[in-house]
Structures are given as C-alpha cells and as structure tokens.
Amino acid sequence: MPFTAAEIDALRLSFGVAARSVLFSLPFATLIAWLLVRGRFRGRFVLDALVHLPLVLPPVVVGYLLLVLFGRRGAIGGWLYDSFGIQLAFTTAGAALATAVMSFPLMVRAMRLSLEAVDQGLEDAARTLGAGPIDRFVSITLPLMLPGILAGGVTAFAASLGEFGAVITFVSNIPGETRTLPLALYTAIQTPGGDAAAARIAGLSLALGFTGLAVSEWLARRVRRTLGQA
Amino acid sequence: MIHVDVALRRGDFTLDARFETPEAGVVALFGRSGCGKTTLVNLMSGLLRPDRGRIEIGGETLLDTASARCLAPEERHVGYVFQDARLFPHLSVAENLDYGLRRSRGRAHVIAYDDVIALLALGPLLDRRPYSLSGGERQRVALGRALLAQPRLLLLDEPLASLDAARREEVLPFLEALRLRLVLPMIYVSHAFDEVLRLATHLVVLEAGQVVAQGPLTEVSCDPALTAIVGPAAVGAVLDAQVLDSDAATGLTRVRVGRSGELRLRAAQVAAGARVRVQVLARDVILSDRAPEGLSVRNALRGHIVLIEPQGDEACRTLVDLDGAQVVAHVTRDAVAALRLRPGAEVWALVKAVSLRSHSFPPG
Incomplete structure (x- = not known):
C-alpha cells in the first residue's frame, strides 16, 4: 500500500511535533511532579487542578485559550513576537505547544506515581553519605523515577501524535506546516473519494499506536529488571 | 568526647536525653522499642532537628540551638547504618x-x-545488584558504604534487627572485627x-525518652535501671576477665576477675592471657x-x-564486691534476714x- 507524498509529510510532521512536545515538556513535568509530591506550600491544590485542566476541558477550549494567550495579539504571543520574532499561532512550533499542553497531565501523572513510590529513606541515606540537595536529586531520585519518566514520555508522545482538537483550533490545518496525521485523516474524510487515503492513514495510526505501547512496555520491563522489581 | 544533650517533642512523646561518652x-544505646533510640540517632545524624539541644563530637559542635548552629546531615560526616540497609537499588554493590x-x-x-x-568480605559481591543479596550481605554492604564515606562517628540503628537468628550470627563477627580493627567511635542501637x-564497651540506657543510666558496660550492668528493661531473669553483672589456664580433662577454664577473684567456667576462648567477657x-x-x-x-x-x-x-x-569485681545477686528477703546480710558483711558468692x-572480648 503506497503512501502519497502528502501522507509521508503528515507522518514526518506528526513525529516532529510529538518529539518537540515531549522534549519540551519533560523538564517542566518533572519539576511539577516533584512540587506536587514533595512540595509543602499553599496553593498546591490550585497547581494540581491547573495541570489537570486539559484532561477535563474540551480540546477546542484549550486551543481557543492558546489562541487568546499565544496569538500574534495575545498577552504572551505578542510579547514573544515583538521581542524575539517568534510566532506560534499557525506554525509547527505552535502545534507542538498545543500537543504539549494537552499531553502534559498524562506525563505528570505517570511521573508523580513513580516519585511517590521512591523511598525517601534512600534520599536520607544519600544525605548521610554527603550528598547535597541537587546531587541527591540527580543521583538518587531521578534514576529511581526513571520508569515513570519513560512511561510518561511514551504516553505523552502517543497522545501528541493523535492530538486533534487543540491543534486544529490553535494552528489550523496547513499542509506541511500543521497538518499532522489526525488532521490529514480528517481532511481525507472531508474530501470526496478520499476513502482509501483515510483507511491508509487510520491503519498507519493504528500501527503507530501498537508500536508505541510495545516500546513502552519493553522499556518499563528493562528498567524494572535493573531495579530488581521484576 | 561525644556530648549529646537534646530535647524533642512529637505529639505525646517527649525525648529529653543527655549523655557523654x-x-x-x-x-550501646539500649532500651525497649519505642523508647526513643532511633529518634536519638536521627537527631545525631541531623536527619531530625531537636527543639533544643547541643551535639558535640571530638570538640566540634554539630548542633547548638542556643547559637542557631545546625549542620546539615551531608555536612556532619556521621555515618549511618539503617535497620533496613537502604542500598540504592539502581546501583551495583561497587557503585553503592x-x-x-x-x-x-x-x-x-x-579508612582504606x-x-x-x-x-x-565484600570482594565477591562487588558486581552484584542489591536485590540479589541476602539480608546479611545487604547489611555488610551498608556497613562498608557508611565506612568508606570516612565518617568521624558511625551510627548503627539495630543493623541486625531485620535478620533471623542465623543471619545475625553471620554478621555479628564482622561487627566484632570492626570494633577491633578500626579506630572509629560507634553508637550501636x-x-x-x-x-x-x-560489642559494647559503654552503655547508655534509654527509657521513655530519657537516659536512665550510662557508663562503662561493666559498671552499668549492675544498675537497677537495666533490670527494669531486660527483666529480672536476664539481668546480671558483666565482668571483664582474663584466662589463667584451661584443663582439658575437666573442660573447665579458670579466669581472673577483679584483682584476685577466680571463676571456673566453660570458656569460648581458652588461650592463657586471652581476654573474655563473662556474664x-x-x-x-x-x-x-x-x-x-x-x-x-x-x-x-x-x-x-x-x-x-x-x-x-x-x-x-x-x-557484692569481690575484690574489684562487682556481681549482683537476687535473694529473698527471708534469706537476707536469716543470714543477717547487711552492707559491709562478709559473704561468699557461689x-x-x-x-x-563467656565470649571473647579483646580490648579494642
């Protein structure tokens, strides 16, 4: 089943958007997960709710809010454009931002679970062996969170590949720029005689999904084996 | 000297402990479970902060709430061997x-x-991962890890408590060897x-958050505070003794206690001159x-x-004082009256x- 150049483009674009979204989110998600699990501050509940908001809001609403905030005349978008010449609305970078926001709660949840399972006694042991706060985080906490970071990363990557509502609202459906796989599928369905193309793209998405799950499971097993939890 | 004077209140538990060794x-920091032993070593390591207190080791102040000085655990160089070993699961034994x-x-x-x-005896374990070690091996690695951090004091919080009797016997000789080979103060909970x-040369007895007795083990072993904790059946004088000679025919060894006392017993160590401890x-x-x-x-x-x-x-x-060695005896009031026992009276202890x-206990 040969793919058309436009479909290959959509596939390549989807990967690019998802990869950027995940790489960009990882450090922030780690920080937020840490704050939510270990932080002792007022307003933790508010932060928690804020992070999880994209899970319960219609994606179109998230896309709309992004447009308001990050559009050329938005509060943040205007400043980014005037100061750095960065434009997010209707660009690939914007698509990455939209998918990052949408998949962020999934990533944080996975990391949070694994951080909650990290025995603080081990961090105490590291302290008595002379490790300061950052040293401890890097040498003990982070490696022990690794299963959650991997799981969160893979889940977020898969979700990013499939994000539709927020992307089409914020950055529209521009071929080669913001038309990722789900948008290409949507376009194919809307086009008369696009049935075959739609089927090909749907099949491709299915295969990607399975591969993602398999990779994630394989990684998780490998890590668990090193930690002796298997 | 190690000087500790700390107070901490947590809910309805109050710790107010002072000792100097x-x-x-x-x-040995000795007491029933729940008397505050672990809290006390956590305070010494810096993992816990007291409400008030002062901790000094060898002239350096680790903590003094009066002058708002409190070194973080990572700055104290106090080694800690936890009850549950706490090896880092993602690192090999060598990396730990x-x-x-x-x-x-x-x-x-x-410490080289x-x-x-x-x-x-860690050589054969170096490439292993913590999850593949037995409980006793884990504690040995934890001990080694704490020692190699070059501590000035080593805290051991019931390192054998999570092991069964056979494993304990496996680890105890290593602890005895440490006592003899290293010049390192240790606090053993x-x-x-x-x-x-x-293991212990000195004893600090803790009861309900307070130090009720402290001093060299041979002295504190006769202290009534200890009786209350170990129970009347297990209490007894601990004597440091020296083997005089051993008779293979009878299986009995003569040891010297105090200045002139002699005891016959079946000893673990029978070489003349060997130092043993007798309870x-x-x-x-x-x-x-x-x-x-x-x-x-x-x-x-x-x-x-x-x-x-x-x-x-x-x-x-x-x-009863036996020319320099004191033993304690439980006798009935009836016997005290019948024998007219009173302080200063001459008696024979049988x-x-x-x-x-006895067990071998060379001076460190």
Missing part, C-alpha cells in the same frame, strides 16, 4: 560503596578501600542485650555467710556486701560453672 569504643567515598574527597582518608573490602554484651546472672548467684563445704558449686568467691535494696515484695537486689557463659 568517650570517643574510643562502641557505645563508591557513593560515599566519592563524596568524601578533600577530607583525610583514614581495600581494608573495608577485606574486613567485610539495640534492644537485644546479647548483642550489647558482644553472671543475678538469679544464678547464691550467697553464703560462711565458706561453703561439700557443695558441687565450682565457684565460691569471697567478698563483701555493698548494697541491699528491696525489689518487689519478696526479693532483694544485693550488690556460682555454678555450668551457668556461666
């Missing part, structure tokens, strides 16, 4: 051992890597008196007001009564050879 040797060592750069290295590996007997249980000591005749008892030591105090309704706790046990 020399830096040489092993100090290196963890503290690498972070001790720039400070004097007194090869010595620790040899002393704790335990609620098992047999461990204390084998004489209070319930095994019989007092006589005259030199005994025609008895099967192999030990009759002459001494005088130092102190008699009532204990419970029928019994009396009697402290102990069956078979009821005495």
Whole structure:
C-alpha cells in the first residue's frame, strides 16, 4: 500500500511535533511532579487542578485559550513576537505547544506515581553519605523515577501524535506546516473519494499506536529488571 | 568526647536525653522499642532537628540551638547504618560503596578501600545488584558504604534487627572485627542485650525518652535501671576477665576477675592471657555467710556486701564486691534476714560453672 507524498509529510510532521512536545515538556513535568509530591506550600491544590485542566476541558477550549494567550495579539504571543520574532499561532512550533499542553497531565501523572513510590529513606541515606540537595536529586531520585519518566514520555508522545482538537483550533490545518496525521485523516474524510487515503492513514495510526505501547512496555520491563522489581 | 544533650517533642512523646561518652569504643544505646533510640540517632545524624539541644563530637559542635548552629546531615560526616540497609537499588554493590567515598574527597582518608573490602568480605559481591543479596550481605554492604564515606562517628540503628537468628550470627563477627580493627567511635542501637554484651564497651540506657543510666558496660550492668528493661531473669553483672589456664580433662577454664577473684567456667576462648567477657546472672548467684563445704558449686568467691535494696515484695537486689569485681545477686528477703546480710558483711558468692557463659572480648 503506497503512501502519497502528502501522507509521508503528515507522518514526518506528526513525529516532529510529538518529539518537540515531549522534549519540551519533560523538564517542566518533572519539576511539577516533584512540587506536587514533595512540595509543602499553599496553593498546591490550585497547581494540581491547573495541570489537570486539559484532561477535563474540551480540546477546542484549550486551543481557543492558546489562541487568546499565544496569538500574534495575545498577552504572551505578542510579547514573544515583538521581542524575539517568534510566532506560534499557525506554525509547527505552535502545534507542538498545543500537543504539549494537552499531553502534559498524562506525563505528570505517570511521573508523580513513580516519585511517590521512591523511598525517601534512600534520599536520607544519600544525605548521610554527603550528598547535597541537587546531587541527591540527580543521583538518587531521578534514576529511581526513571520508569515513570519513560512511561510518561511514551504516553505523552502517543497522545501528541493523535492530538486533534487543540491543534486544529490553535494552528489550523496547513499542509506541511500543521497538518499532522489526525488532521490529514480528517481532511481525507472531508474530501470526496478520499476513502482509501483515510483507511491508509487510520491503519498507519493504528500501527503507530501498537508500536508505541510495545516500546513502552519493553522499556518499563528493562528498567524494572535493573531495579530488581521484576 | 561525644556530648549529646537534646530535647524533642512529637505529639505525646517527649525525648529529653543527655549523655557523654568517650570517643574510643562502641557505645550501646539500649532500651525497649519505642523508647526513643532511633529518634536519638536521627537527631545525631541531623536527619531530625531537636527543639533544643547541643551535639558535640571530638570538640566540634554539630548542633547548638542556643547559637542557631545546625549542620546539615551531608555536612556532619556521621555515618549511618539503617535497620533496613537502604542500598540504592539502581546501583551495583561497587557503585553503592563508591557513593560515599566519592563524596568524601578533600577530607583525610583514614579508612582504606581495600581494608573495608577485606574486613567485610565484600570482594565477591562487588558486581552484584542489591536485590540479589541476602539480608546479611545487604547489611555488610551498608556497613562498608557508611565506612568508606570516612565518617568521624558511625551510627548503627539495630543493623541486625531485620535478620533471623542465623543471619545475625553471620554478621555479628564482622561487627566484632570492626570494633577491633578500626579506630572509629560507634553508637550501636539495640534492644537485644546479647548483642550489647558482644560489642559494647559503654552503655547508655534509654527509657521513655530519657537516659536512665550510662557508663562503662561493666559498671552499668549492675544498675537497677537495666533490670527494669531486660527483666529480672536476664539481668546480671558483666565482668571483664582474663584466662589463667584451661584443663582439658575437666573442660573447665579458670579466669581472673577483679584483682584476685577466680571463676571456673566453660570458656569460648581458652588461650592463657586471652581476654573474655563473662556474664553472671543475678538469679544464678547464691550467697553464703560462711565458706561453703561439700557443695558441687565450682565457684565460691569471697567478698563483701555493698548494697541491699528491696525489689518487689519478696526479693532483694544485693550488690557484692569481690575484690574489684562487682556481681549482683537476687535473694529473698527471708534469706537476707536469716543470714543477717547487711552492707559491709562478709559473704561468699557461689556460682555454678555450668551457668556461666563467656565470649571473647579483646580490648579494642
């Protein structure tokens, strides 16, 4: 089943958007997960709710809010454009931002679970062996969170590949720029005689999904084996 | 000197402990579970902060709430061996051992890597992962890891408590070897008196958050505060003794206690001159007001009564000095009256050879 150049483009674009979204989110998600699990501050509940908001809001609403905030005349978008010449609305970078926001709660949840399972006694042991706060985080906490970071990363990557509502609202459906796989599928369905193309793209998405799950499971097993939890 | 004076309130538990011990040797922190032993070592390590207090080791102040000084655990250089080992699961044994060592750069290295590996027999374990180790092996690695961080004091919080009896016997000899080979002050938390007997030179007894007795083990072993914790059946004087000779025919070894006393017993260590530690249980000591005749008892030591105090309704706790070695005897009030026992009175303390046990305890 040969793919058309436009479909290959959509596939390549989807990967690019998802990869950027995940790489960009990882450090922030780690920080937020840490704050939510270990932080002792007022307003933790508010932060928690804020992070999880994209899970319960219609994606179109998230896309709309992004447009308001990050559009050329938005509060943040205007400043980014005037100061750095960065434009997010209707660009690939914007698509990455939209998918990052949408998949962020999934990533944080996975990391949070694994951080909650990290025995603080081990961090105490590291302290008595002379490790300061950052040293401890890097040498003990982070490696022990690794299963959650991997799981969160893979889940977020898969979700990013499939994000539709927020992307089409914020950055529209521009071929080669913001038309990722789900948008290409949507376009194919809307086009008369696009049935075959739609089927090909749907099949491709299915295969990607399975591969993602398999990779994630394989990684998780490998890590668990090193930690002796298997 | 190690000087500790700390107070902490948590809910309805109050810890208010003060003790002072020399830096040489092993100090046992002894008491029932829940008396505050672990809290006290956590305060010494810096993992917990007291409401008020002062901790000093070898002239350096680690904590002084009066002058708002409180070193973080990572700045204290106090080693800690936890009850549950707490090896880092993502690192191999060798990497676990290196963890503290690498972070001790720039400070004097007194404890050599090869010595620790040899002393704790860690060589065959280096490539293993923590999950594949037995409980005893884990504690040995935890000990090595703490030692290699070059601590100035080592805290051991019931390192054998999570092990079954066979595993404990596996690890105890390593702890005994550490005591002899390293010049490192150690604080050994335990609620098992047999461990204390084998390892400790000094004893700090903790009861409900307070220090109720402290001093060299041989002195504190006769303290009534200890009786309350170990129970009347297990209490007894601990004597440091020296082997005089051994008779292969009878299987009995003569040891010197105090300045002139002699005990016959079945000893673990029979080389003449060897240092052993003997526990004489209070319930095994019989007092006589005259030199005994025609008895099967192999030990009759002459001494005088130092102190008699009532204990419970029928019994009396009697402290007897045998020319420099003190033993404690539990006798009935009836016997005290019949024999007219009183402080200063001359008595013979009788102990069956078979009821005495000794173990090797060379001075560190």
